[in-house]
Amino acid sequence: MDFQVSARKWRPQKFSELIGQEHIVRTLSNAIELERVSHAFLFSGTRGVGKTTTARIIARVLNCEKGPTIDPCGVCTFCTEITAGNCIDVQEIDGASNNGVQEVRDLIDNVQYATSAARYKVYIIDEVHMLSKSAFNALLKTLEEPPPRVIFIFATTELIKIPETILSRCQCFEFKPLSQPQITQQLELICEQENIEIEKRGLEDISKIGAGSMRDAQSLLDQVIAYSGRKVNSESVEAVLGIVGGNTLETFVDKLIDRQPAALVSLIQEIVRQGKDLGLFCRSLMEYLRNLLIVKISKEPEGLLNSHTYSLEILKKQAEKFQADELQVMFAILTRAEMEMKRSSLSQMVFEMALLRLIETRPFQKIDELINKINQSENSNIQSLPVQSESSNSQETFSAPNVAQNTVSESTPVSWKQIKQQVSRTKPFFEHYLEKCQVPVLNEKEIHLVFHDKFTFDLVETPENIQFLKETAKTVCGHDVDIKLILDTSQPPATGAGAEKKKTVDNEETETGKQKSESEIIQDALDIFGGVVVK
Ligand SMILES: [Zn+2]
Incomplete structure (x- = not known):
């Protein structure tokens, strides 16, 4: 099978395919239609949210034979060359490995020459915060007086490390992390097109762990598919991602209701024995308590629940056994435990102690x-x-x-x-x-x-x-x-x-x-x- 990783195969090729960055798409589209394109952009935001993808779309939008157009054709020489990454006028530079002043000087020398064939020369510098101070200084002059038809697009995950002098010469855009439903929806689309059968619950788990990054979520999906083939069930998603499934959470809360500390501790041991991540489990448990609270306080909780992974019927039944403020205290105990677990080398013990406190919380008195x-x-x-x-x-x-x-x-x-x-x-x-x-x-x-x-x-x-x-x-x-x-x-x-x-x-x-x-x-x-x- 000719395998191509999802993140590359499903990389958006035009603005309309970009997910979750509507504010940026609108501003850029307007600028292009009004032919008022800035000569320097700075894209910031966490990894895997579409910074480099957007930079490449700009290169295509400006250089498409049918363009400049916000809807590049995708088939002309420039569109295909840019997509394949071998257009001589569109250069992608990794700031982490080309961070010295000499590399930047070479780049600036290159900037002076006219384009070979394309309308615009586009320089995309990824991880630009890795440039040295003198490298940034060497860039400044060019940014102040850019040659015509040259566009710089800088991308960074660490905006704070970019010098003020650079920021003030760029049009800056902050990319937002993607929401869980946005990622789930895209994964669903990919699976549909690829004929992959997967339960929604599994996709939601993947999006959750992707934590706002489409690229991370897509490579997790690749891992899951590599493990299970074209038919994926929730259990294999759980196994690959090391997460504890909804059934275990339900059982866990049942034991909590019955005040069975020993049973809870052995459940924890079982989770650890299976090689699953306790920190993730703690967060899932927090989400579960939050859902119990929603079920408790809302007459129509369906739309408010964080995930459809859990059975509403069971949530309702369990919620009856708790008082609302009791759930809040339990949530607070877990919030603290989650932070302490990150710092401690004894995270399992920290979690166990928190569980014993959870049991002590019950029943909560007014x-x-x-x-x-x-x-x-x-x-x-x-x-x-x-x-x-x-x-x-x-x-x-x-x-x-x-x-x-x-x-x-x-x-x-x-x-x-x-x-x-x-x-x-x-x-x-x-x-x-x-x-x-x-x-x-x-x-x-x-x-x-x-x-x-x-x-x-x-x-x-x-x-x-x-x-x-x-x-x-x-x-x-x-x-x-x-x-x-x-x-x-x-x-x-x-x-x-x-x-x-x-x-x-x-x-x-x-x-x-x-x-x-x-x-x-x-x-x-x-x-x-x-x-x-x-x-
Ligand atoms: Zn084209």
Whole structure:
């Protein structure tokens, strides 16, 4: 089979075939029809959006035997030579490899000669930001007083690196990244013409990964076709691109709804084992949550959904299990995780920790309900506050009333918060585990950590982790402290919302009957329920 890569085969040959750059096409078409063509253009924009293609179209538009015309014939000597890249009057220069002052001087010498046959000499300099400073300076003079019938077209992905003196002598155009539907539509057209059978879902996945670049999307399509032949199913697209399919996302969210942390973590391991990209999965999950939110808030969500990859029926069913603000908090957790994953060499762990936080988010409580709960508990004067990791109350220190008896000496009180801060300094991710436990005993000799879910308990209870905790406590306290881990599944997890809290430590402030401000109450609520203020 005579194979030609899609990006080259389907390269637009005239303005009307260019996709997504209507603003540029209109300005250029007008200029040509009015015969007011600039002698220097600068095209900027991300890769694969049509900069060099547009430059070649301009060369054809100006030099076509039937032209200048915005609709070049495509069959005359000039049109075919320019398309094939062997027209002597249209030169394409790679700025990255011809970036020295001598190359530019040679070019300028060449500029002075009249065209051999074409109407215009066109110099297309790609990656022009790679030119050296002296090379740019050598160009300046020519740009100021260009010989007649010479056109320069510069293309760059890094506009910021182009000197102001050059910018001011060019007509500048910024090329926009292409939208997902624009890319999908073009891929659909290519497949139709090439007799490739492919599901729309697969094309959407390719466009998504193409991220605004038509060229990238087209070469991904080539890869997929090379792998599967003329009949392509979504599974093979997923396999080639390393993405996690819609079915896995649906299963994933089901496990989230059922609060099955272990199942989620093993699903993640499976995804990694299959060699798929966790960062991409995190973004797909964000998109999925966004779609759940849309389904939740809109009566006619079809037109608003980001992708048609997912089953609307399943989305609707799952959306019923979430509250809108809960989905927003989950989205915020994933946004942060996605950024942290890029920076971390332990991206899988970062993602796992984020997932555990997602589970803790559920079920999300309304803030005014929480305030009511706090007020009720204050009014009835029931001491029901557990020691919470985020809390900064004095209840956590050795000098708190009920643990004071255990204190051996009158040394400086050490708080659980201080120990946790030390943990976060040496093992940042470990702190997440400790957010789930209660600390009923904390004195100079020993610290008891009570976990209410077996999953976290098992994660923490390893000889290395206990040793790590002992060392951390020693660093903070200045002497050996015994660490005891206790699993108590008779109570719901400490962060579970709405659960009745067992009395653990007295709260000084409520004992003194001090009135709390609303912001303090909200902070208490957040401490108790492990929530986040979204707005
Ligand atoms: Zn022509």
